[in-house]
Amino acid sequence: MKLLYQQMLAFFAVIITLVLVFGALFLNFTSDMVYKNTWTQLEGYSDSLMSESMVLKTADSKTEFNLNLNNLRNAESILKTQNVRFTIYTKKSKIIYPYNAVQDNITKEQWAQLEKGEVVHRTPHANRQLKTDMKAISMTDILKPYFYNGKLYAVISVGASVSNIQANMNQMTRNLVIAFIVSVIAGIILSYLLARYSVSRINRLRRATRMVADGNFDVHIESRHRDEIDDLAQDFDGMVSSLKESEKEIKRQEDRRRQFMADAAHEMRTPLTTINGLLEGLAYDAIPEESKGKSIELMRSETKRLIRLVNENLDYEKIRTNQITLAPSTFDSVVVINNIVEQLTKKSVEANDQIELSVPKNLMVFADYDRFVQVIFNITQNAIQFTESGTIHISAERGYHESIFRITDSGIGMTEDQLKNIWERYYKADPSRKNTKYGESGLGLSIVHQLMQLHNGKVEVVSSEGKGTTFMLTFPDQDESLLINN
Structure with missing residues (x-):
């Protein structure tokens, strides 16, 4: 079954249920009100009859109960x-007016209520039909007691035919049936409109979904924040x-x-051709x-270059897929920095760069030794690559439960757009430097970023185009979670 018909059936069922419940409650309420009004009117008649037609006379300390028959006949x-x-009783089975009245069935319970001074109301279901002129008339009546000095002297039964009440109730029932039929028709129309409105909003989402499935992402659906469908x-x-x-x-x-594939192919082709x-x-x-x-030395150099290119790619993939295991320990970072500077001195001299150090005598750092060397080496090498006839300044200091390292160069620097992308794989801030001996793959900084994350540390970059770049590396002190994870 389509959602339209499901929604329509649900709305229609709610509407019809409400109409039926309301109709039943209305009929029941109206019936009770009619009977209560009738009983109130009958009590008024009984009070009038008692006050105008019944006389209590006291003589010789005895009270006699008399009737004014003329008034009773007129009434x-x-x-x-x-x-x-109406019928007047002096005892449960004794009628004193009218004399030819049919004995009614007053139960013991009802008479006990009357003796307590309560008024008894009886519906046609609880009362026998009154036979008059050979006809059976359905009646509703009240039984009301009258006392004098605490003694029950009379009970008057005043009853009215329910034919008029039933006629009115039947007319109301017919009107309700007509209203029900009209409500059914209106309910069908309203249910269809409501269901169609709800389904149209869902269909709008379906159409948008098909457009996205076809590759069109320029889709926008208005939301008025009215309900869950808008959400x-x-x-x-x-x-x-x-x-x-994500597509972008x-x-x-x-x-x-x-x-990268083109660059890697070019970088590999050159040394392979040479070899x-x-x-x-x-x-x-x-x-x-x-x-x-000299030829053999050149072949060794080119072979190392190829190995370095392959290793960087393998390294990046291992780091990205969490296939490496850190072995963190506490060691003197100053010794490591001095060793790295010594290794890169030849390269800095070739670029006519000068490396300056501002480090304390010793500075302990908590990190994986080999990966720490890799991070400092990659950034320092990157600084040499993009600096010609300039200065690379390396500093180290102690922070709050952390070790901080800064590597600043006076090289070409980077623009804001370049800064946003330097951690991306294969990205080169200066694509024209494809053929340099260092940083061939564009993976060096991507590896640095991944390794710093594995150390729960952070790396920040400040750079201005033409004015140089500063990398700040922060290694937190011993991290229990780092030990547990590894």
């Missing part, structure tokens, strides 16, 4: 035109925005991957004897 004639009849539309918009951003990011990463040429020269004795040593 009987008047009330008979209104289908109202769903808002969440859908958020999802589409995320998918759109995937495209951007794919472009970088292609660029192949030298090997052929050695194989055919085309290289003079005095140049063979």
Whole structure:
């Protein structure tokens, strides 16, 4: 069954249920009100009859109960035109007026109530039909006691025919049936309109979903924040925005991957071509004897370059997929920094750069030794790569439960857009430097960023185009969670 018909059936069931419940309650309430009004009127008749037609006379300390028959006959004639009849009892089974009245069935319980001074109301279901002129008339009546000096002297029963009441109730029932039929028709129409409105909003989401499935992410659904469907539309918009951003990011990463593949192929082709040429020269004795040593050294250098390029890619993948295990310990970072500076001195000299140190005599750091070396080495090497005839300044200091290292260069610097992307895989701030000997893959800073996250540390960069760059690395002191995780 389609959602439209399900919604329509649900709305229709609610409407019809409300109409039926309201109709039943209305009939019951109206019936009670009619009977209560009738009983109130009958009590008024009984009080009038008692006050005008019943006389209590006291003589010789004895009280006698007498009736004014003329008044009773006149009252009987008047009330008979209104289908109202009355009977006067002095005892449960003794009728004193009218004399030919049919004995009514007053139960013991009802008489006990009367002796307590209570008025008894009887509906047609609880009262026998009164036979008059060979006809059975359904009556509702009241039994009201009258006392004098605490003694029960008389009980008057005043009853009215319920034919008029039933006629009115039947007319109301017919009116309610007509109203019910009208309500059913209106309910069907209203249910259809409400269901169609709800389903149209869902269909709008379906159409938008199909558009997104077809690759169109320029979809927007208005949300008025009225109900859960509007909230769903808002969440859908958020999802589409995320998918759109993800598509852009995937495209951007794919472009970088292609660029990297092209760069990597170029970087590998150059040393491989060099190595192949030298090997052929050695194989055919085309290289003079005095140049063979230099050729072998060149092949070793190119081979190391290829190994470094492959290792960087393998390293990045291992770090990204959490396949490496840290072995954190506390060691003197100053010794490590001095060793790195010594290793990179030759490269800095080739770039006409000067490395300056501002470090204490010793500074303990809590980190994985090999990965710490890798982080400092990559950033320092990156500074040398983008600085010519400048200065690289390395400083270290103690922070609050942490060790802080700064590496500042006076190189080309970076723009704001470049700063946003330096941690991205394959990204190169200066694409023109594809053929440099260092940082061939564009993975160095990506690896640094991943390693700092694994150390629960942080790396911050401040740079101005043409004025240089500063990297600040913060390693927290011994972290129990880092030990547990590893």
